Amino acid sequence: MTPPMPRDAEATRSRLLLAARDEFAAVGIAGARVDRIAAVASSNKAQIYHYFGSKELLFDAVFDDMVAATLDEVQIDADDLPEYAGRLHDSYLRRPWVQRLATWYRLERGEDSVIEAVARSNAGKVAAIEGAQRDGRLPTRFTATELLGLVIHTAAFWSGSTPEYGALMRDVDVERRRTVVVEAVAALVRD
Missing domain, CATH: 1.10.357.10 (Tetracycline Repressor, domain 2)
Structure with a gap:
């Protein structure tokens, strides 16, 4: 039996941010659905709440990353x-x-x-x-x-x-x- 792959928390967090970015860009905060974000990120809703706390805080994380990238670039x-x-x-x-x-x-x-x-x-x-x-x-x-x-x-x-x-x-x-x-x-x- 193959041992389970080790979890990569940073990779999961990055996938969630990328999926959330696209979801929020398409439908905003109110229209975004955490189940869609989780599915696209090959994750689950519990991980979203674990890493970010709420859908609103996930939006804040996406927005903060976008702002930081723009300011750096x-x-x-x-x-x-x-x-x-x-x-x-x-x-x-x-x-x-x-x-x-x-x-x-x-x-x-x-x-x-x-x-x-x-x-x-x-x-x-x-x-x-x-x-x-x-x-x-x-x-x-x-x-x-x-x-x-x-x-x-x-x-x-x-x-x-x-x-x-x-x-x-x-x-x-x-x-x-x-x-x-x-x-x-x-x-x-x-x-």
Whole structure:
């Protein structure tokens, strides 16, 4: 008789996070079902509760992982905001679930829910932009906070568009979409 395979807790946790990411991206927190997540992860509901405590805390873990990956992958460069926007756009293209999870987060968690890592990152980005404005490397027609918002939302322009607008732009290829993002941000930061 073959001895049972040793359990790999980290592998199970990773499978659950991946399955949960896809489930939450598709249907949000309220629509997600732990039995579907467990089945896709080749696990069971008890493991979800063991590792994460609840469906809501599982969503938090998925969201925290996504935020950490984005912050690690796409560092701001206040001296090249157009390219920062382009890299952020590229990140959204490679990871289409990011915008969906962010939308569900806004819808289901609301304005009062703040992720400290994101708040700290945003504060650092605003400080970097303020420094570049103070040194004359960036224009001051927008506040640093406004400029950061414009850059972030421009980067998400394609991934956050409505299906109706997407249908109008179906023939716009990936390279052109990135170019539009980069050139739009370049126009924002021109003196």
